[in-house]
Amino acid sequence: MAQEKTMWITSRSHYGLITMSELARSYGQGPVSLSYIAEKQRMPMAYLEQLVSPLRKAGLIKATRGQRGGFELILPPEQVTVKQVVRALDGDYSPVECVSENYVQGACVREDECTSQFVWQRLKESMNQVLDNITLADLSREPESVLQKVGSVVEILSK
Numbered sequence: 001m002a003q004e005k006t007m008w009i010t011s012r013s014h015y016g017l018i019t020m021s022e023l024a025r026s027y028g029q030g031p032v033s034l035s036y037i038a039e040k041q042r043m044p045m046a047y048l049e050q051l052v053s054p055l056r057k058a059g060l061i062k063a064t065r066g067q068r069g070g071f072e073l074i075l076p077p078e079q080v081t082v083k084q085v086v087r088a089l090d091g092d093y094s095p096v097e098c099v100s101e102n103y104v105q106g107a108c109v110r111e112d113e114c115t116s117q118f119v120w121q122r123l124k125e126s127m128n129q130v131l132d133n134i135t136l137a138d139l140s141r142e143p144e145s146v147l148q149k150v151g152s153v154v155e156i157l158s159k
Contacts, residue, residue: 024077031070058088083131
C-alpha cells in the first residue's frame with residue numbers, strides 16, 4: 001500500500017489563513033498585534049513577521065505603527081477569499097507544471113500524447129473553485145459551517 005503524502009498546501013498558506021482568520025474575527029475593532037496572534041495561535045512570531053509582507057503587498061492587510069499598532073484587514077472578511085490569501089503567499093496553485101499559468105507550450109516531451117493532463121487541469125479548476133468560494137468570514141465561524149460550504153461546492157463540482 002502506498003504511503004499517503006500531503007499535496008500542495010504549504011505551511012505559509014496554512015499559517016497565513018490562521019493569521020487572516022484572527023484578523024477577520026477582529027475586523028472593525030482596530031489593529032491586532034502579531035504578538036497577540038502568535039500567543040493565541042501558538043505560532044512562531046518570526047514566522048508571522050514573514051507572512052505579513054506578502055499579505056500587505058497583495059492589498060489584503062494594512063499596518064498601523066505605534067503602541068496600539070498592529071495589522072488589520074483592508075476589506076471586510078466577506079470579501080476576502082481563501083484563494084486570495086493562498087495566492088498572495090504561495091502564488092497560483094497547480095498540481096503539475098503543465099497546467100500552471102507560467103507553463104511554456106512544448107516544454108514537456110509528452111505534451112501531445114499526455115493522457116492525464118485533463119485530470120490535473122480539472123483538479124486545479126476544482127481546487128481553485130473551492131478556495132474561491134470560502135471567505136475569511138466563513139473561516140472565522142464555526143468549523144461545521146465551513147465544512148458545509150465546502151461540501152456544497154464539492155457537490156456542484158461532481159455533477
